[in-house]
Amino acid sequence: MTQPLRIGLIGYGFMGKAHANAYSKVGHFFPELRHRPVLQAVCAREPEKLGRFAETWGFAHTETDWRALVARPDIDAVDICVPNNLHRPIALAAAAAGKAILCEKPLAMDAAEAEEMVAAVERAGVATMVWYNYRRLPAVTLAKQLIADGRLGQPFHYRASFLQDWTISADVPQGGAALWRLDAAAAGSGVTGDLLAHCFDTALWLNGPIASLVATTETFVKERMHQEHGRIEPVGIDDACMVLVRFANGSMGTFESTRYARGHKALKTFEMNGADGSLAFDLHDSQYLDLFEYRAKQTGQKVEDQLAGWRRIHVTNFEHPYMDHWWVPGLTIGYEHSFVHAVADFLRGLESGTLVEPTFRTALETQKVCDAVLQSARSNAWVTLAR
Numbered sequence: 001m002t003q004p005l006r007i008g009l010i011g012y013g014f015m016g017k018a019h020a021n022a023y024s025k026v027g028h029f030f031p032e033l034r035h036r037p038v039l040q041a042v043c044a045r046e047p048e049k050l051g052r053f054a055e056t057w058g059f060a061h062t063e064t065d066w067r068a069l070v071a072r073p074d075i076d077a078v079d080i081c082v083p084n085n086l087h088r089p090i091a092l093a094a095a096a097a098g099k100a101i102l103c104e105k106p107l108a109m110d111a112a113e114a115e116e117m118v119a120a121v122e123r124a125g126v127a128t129m130v131w132y133n134y135r136r137l138p139a140v141t142l143a144k145q146l147i148a149d150g151r152l153g154q155p156f157h158y159r160a161s162f163l164q165d166w167t168i169s170a171d172v173p174q175g176g177a178a179l180w181r182l183d184a185a186a187a188g189s190g191v192t193g194d195l196l197a198h199c200f201d202t203a204l205w206l207n208g209p210i211a212s213l214v215a216t217t218e219t220f221v222k223e224r225m226h227q228e229h230g231r232i233e234p235v236g237i238d239d240a241c242m243v244l245v246r247f248a249n250g251s252m253g254t255f256e257s258t259r260y261a262r263g264h265k266a267l268k269t270f271e272m273n274g275a276d277g278s279l280a281f282d283l284h285d286s287q288y289l290d291l292f293e294y295r296a297k298q299t300g301q302k303v304e305d306q307l308a309g310w311r312r313i314h315v316t317n318f319e320h321p322y323m324d325h326w327w328v329p330g331l332t333i334g335y336e337h338s339f340v341h342a343v344a345d346f347l348r349g350l351e352s353g354t355l356v357e358p359t360f361r362t363a364l365e366t367q368k369v370c371d372a373v374l375q376s377a378r379s380n381a382w383v384t385l386a387r
């Protein structure tokens, strides 16, 4: 007997589409789940485009005011897929209305907002999840399993990057539809909240808390036309960001993000080096995880020198995370599946009563790291993260 989870989706852009797709697919590929998402209502401001989106994806109702959507008694879960400055007001209203909340990343504009949101959802006792979807690519989940299994031994280094090149032209406006990421008032920050937040979420998950960091940021194009009113205005976001960190476990890390790396569209990578091995991931080859074993876990012995080398694991076997729900071994899945996995895990969490990670509280930690990065860049000094 299936139980409907009636979804109210707010925003029909890039993420609205990714999430609608995930809700549509999850029941087919994870049939063991009792809860089934129902595309109950979708909200955005332009009625005509909204109507087309609702028809394409099969949403039963539309709303042009997010407050009306949150207030609907026929909605069980609110999904926040709008620019970052709207996450807080929508989440607070949804918590007050007793709805489960799935919120896009970064959780908020800054840690102060995120703290308020965590307090509200915990007071209301509603289930939450933040869409740090890269955790749920099978190769990244496998990395987590291998680290938890102790295969890397004592960690020494963690390095991550997220590089793009789409804002190099000074003619790209800031603000408004599709360009809200360049407007600090809508985005909160630039590449730190947009791109590095993903890297930090993965890093905290794989390698534990960050104890301190020092960062530097740059805004290469200082003024841009604002798309909504046409005036030239100062740019308030960081275009590029480089960070050195010390993790609480004694390892060191580097993080780099930019939208000015000519030729890179979404070069998202991480590598971790430990005493007994290393692993590396590159989003361009998302079905692979690279592993170097110095010492074999089973025997405790050092791998023979003539056999030592990087191993490229094609993460498509039934034994790999999530992969028994898809095709036969050797056949790949892609970006959109990370969202299907997120929904599946969220539904499983509802059924078992276990909160699925990352919750709002967990995403608050990522938000604190982002705040520390921006604070360090402003002050030119190391920042210690409180624990």
Ligand SMILES: NC(=O)c1ccc[n+]([C@@H]2O[C@H](COP(=O)([O-])OP(=O)(O)OC[C@H]3O[C@@H](n4cnc5c(N)ncnc54)[C@H](O)[C@@H]3O)[C@@H](O)[C@H]2O)c1
Pocket: 010, 011, 012, 013, 014, 015, 016, 043, 044, 045, 064, 065, 066, 080, 081, 082, 083, 084, 086, 104, 105, 106, 131, 132, 133, 177, 178, 179, 194
């Ligand atoms: N998890 C990821 O990998 C990932 C990827 C991209 C974006 N995001 C996050 O998702 C969120 C949305 O980003 P996007 O790329 O989908 O943006 P987008 O610009 O493609 O879509 C934003 C949507 O919000 C709607 N919107 C804006 N103001 C609104 C309002 N007042 N009421 C109702 N709807 C409104 C717009 O109409 C649009 O449909 C952001 O927080 C972003 O950081 C996450």
